Amino acid sequence: MTQQPAKKLYIHDVCVRDGFQMESVFVPTDAKVDLINRLSLTGLAKIEVTSFSSPKAIPALADAESVLVNLNRVPTVEYTALIPNARGCERALKCELDEHNVVMSASETHNRANLRMTRDQSLAQFAEIVRLTNGTVAVNASLSTAFGCPFDGQICDDDLLANIDRIAEIGIKRLTLCDTTGMANPAQVRRICELVLTRFPELTVTAHFHNTRGMGLANCIAALEGGITRFDASLAGLGGCPFAPGASGNACTEDMVHMFNAMGYDTGIDVANLIPLANEIPSLVGHDVPGQVMKAGSYDRIYPMPDWLGGKEQTRLAGSGNALIDPECRVTEVAK
Template sequence: MNAPTLPSRVDIVEVGLRDGIQAEPVYVRTDEKIAIAKALIAAGVKHFEISSFVSPRAVPQLADAAEVVAAVRQEGVTLSALVPNVKGAERAVEAGVDAMVVFMSASESHNLKNVNRTREASMAGFAEVCRIAESAGIPVHGAIATAFGCPFEGIVRVETIADIAKQYADLGMHTVTLGDTTGMATPPLVTERCRAILAARPDLEIALHFHNTRGVGLVCVYAGLIEGITRYESSIGGLGGCPFAPNATGNISTEDLVYMLDEMGIESGVDLAAMIEIAKRAEKAVEHGLPGQLMKAGPRLRTYGMDSVRTAAG
């Protein structure tokens, strides 16, 4: 059996400063967010979902979105931001983001919980967001939450995913992100959904966003690589977890993802040693342990002195 042909390079989108910290109980200071973002850029990260222009009352952690964008913006770095509605889009334009991200859930029940709107109402609102973005020359990416399963409804039909992706494309979007909001993705589902979207709209670029809720986040990345997907969203230290999904855990860890890609000979442009240190800094910023594994174990070929462990007796 021949080994699959995998991409030689992928783009990593760091979402830790948005998806990662949005529900954290300890407020991360603006200057610390900016410092972490700049450290990530120095480590080679070039794509960010940097914040969200949501109501500050709804998500106080991200009330400083415009300030963070202004401080972090630099040549060669793409700063995208989540926009939930027209008002958010207007604020994003004023802040000067490089891209906007709109999102809806594939299941009606999760969309109602997550944004308190029907899917139809969400999609209708995106048309105006796209008009505002187009007038400002800003691209819009579409994200599909619960793309691999819903905590309230269970299975989400692949036809539903493909239909939402087609509607996004009809609104002028060129990228669609499949979000594994509740960690229900499996490799066969990744294969099925990527192929269905590309069959329906081969002009769309697919990005994949996995959570490690059931321990198969990186296996799902591998399934995406086999399908030729080259854009993956991840979070420093494995920060994150949807507040509107029961028992949700964090995103796949950026440094764990970089380690796997390095070991596979796939270029990401991100420095692993630097990422490990940034993950440790993020852990201090949120004041609790994070689930990333490389930040604890180190790379595979890390060595120790013989005197670092005791010698067995007997």
């Protein structure tokens, strides 16, 4: 009996854009570049490195061009940036991104509040961006509030699908379903992911969750069961939502990678390489962060026995890691 290879998952880090954009401190350009360069070596499939928003609107990301010009790019990583409008696209085209990530909301009210445009106006911008990029750069559409809107409530399926229809008609081939304010639950996520993938088999779909109500990783698994293999996440769980002060931010990259790896999936990432990077985030942003694995270590971390139980003689317990688990007893979970 041959074992099936582990299913390949693609992890995208959005910390430098979605995380840093909320911060009141300006993370120095050098620090951003250094972080992205080191993230590039971990096995991430994509990194969202900045936003080409107005520097007045998002001063934390006012250094978009400087960040991009200074990167040491790795060929296996796609570098993307948020492109809020055609003006941002024109700036970004000079920076040779692999992808332009355009954004609109599934709900009219959130689109107007967040982007100060109607959805029709956003779609017109999308069309203009597709024209400007002219096939030289991939375009991904991030659909905010796809699982619910803090103003309008639940998005009904017909509305959601109509939004995606219009995005696809423009010629955009990549879509991210975003749970912008952490309203999604796993039953809903699985159903909606199945629905969207069935209706739009030609689209490459990513899921983007927030852990605002504690369901971030549960929603990732539900999305995976619904057919998704690409996930946005943020190092150290940075990010967040102006509607939920004190609550968690984006789904946490290293917690997600840790979980998927433990379940037997192939993320291509060793979580041990992410943890030191996550542990640098609090000093960059000046506050504690929601990531858990950066505090607790990997599930297979082994502790020495208490001294009174003979801990000092337990040489097999020195250090940590997989090798210390009794090989005869080891249970390998095989991903579906």
